[in-house]
Amino acid sequence: MAPVETDSYSFVRVRVRSGHVLKEGNSPGAFRGPPLIGSLETDVLVALRELREGPAASVRRELERQGTRLAYTTVATILARLYAKGLVRRRREPCRGGERYVYRPAEVEEKYLRNILRGVVALFGAAGVVHLNEEIAKLKPNEEKALRRRLGLD
Numbered sequence: 001m002a003p004v005e006t007d008s009y010s011f012v013r014v015r016v017r018s019g020h021v022l023k024e025g026n027s028p029g030a031f032r033g034p035p036l037i038g039s040l041e042t043d044v045l046v047a048l049r050e051l052r053e054g055p056a057a058s059v060r061r062e063l064e065r066q067g068t069r070l071a072y073t074t075v076a077t078i079l080a081r082l083y084a085k086g087l088v089r090r091r092r093e094p095c096r097g098g099e100r101y102v103y104r105p106a107e108v109e110e111k112y113l114r115n116i117l118r119g120v121v122a123l124f125g126a127a128g129v130v131h132l133n134e135e136i137a138k139l140k141p142n143e144e145k146a147l148r149r150r151l152g153l154d
Contacts, residue, residue, distance in 0.1 A: 009019060037087070042086045043068050045105065047085060053104040055093075079103050087112070 018083060037045070047062040048054065050096065054062070056076040063070055070078075079101070082088040090101040120128045 037082070037085070039073075040070070041078055041082055041087075044075060045082060048079075048088060048103055049105050051101060053099050055095075055102050059103065 011092065032133060043066075044059060046061050047066060047068075050066075051058055051062050056072060056079055059079065060070060060072050060075040079088060079090075083090055083103070087106055089106050090103045092099045093102045107140045117132075120132055124131070137145070139147065
């Protein structure tokens with residue numbers, strides 16, 4: 001059975017299934033947003049963005065340089081999952097003894113962030129929008145400017 005969580009407002013129950021957040025019951029009007037990414041996926045994506053491009057071994061070394069130690073197989077699996085979610089691109093390249101994938105970040109950040117914002121509205125309604133607005137109001141001017149730029153609003 002998929003885990004069921006109650007949000008902090010205690011009025012929306014959500015079901016997490018296959019990396020997607022759905023309103024309870026998976027009704028026709030339920031939110032079907034972008035696949036969510038976990039903390040390790042985020043770390044790997046940040047490391048890959050720092051490198052701009054590289055195979056799993058290079059991403060693993062960058063993660064280690066940043067203080068995150070993961071097995072090579074873990075990094076390779078996470079990169080494959082990010083590829084399946086459309087968050088990274090890959091190409092094959094010859095190497096010693098065969099071929100390997102070389103990954104690079106996909107240019108989907110703006111679209112992904114917009115989908116997440118739409119998901120907040122669909123999932124939490126007015127209360128979610130109010131809370132999000134309150135959190136944005138707490139941002140420093142340079143943080144707000146960076147957020148607006150990343151969302152394509154400037």
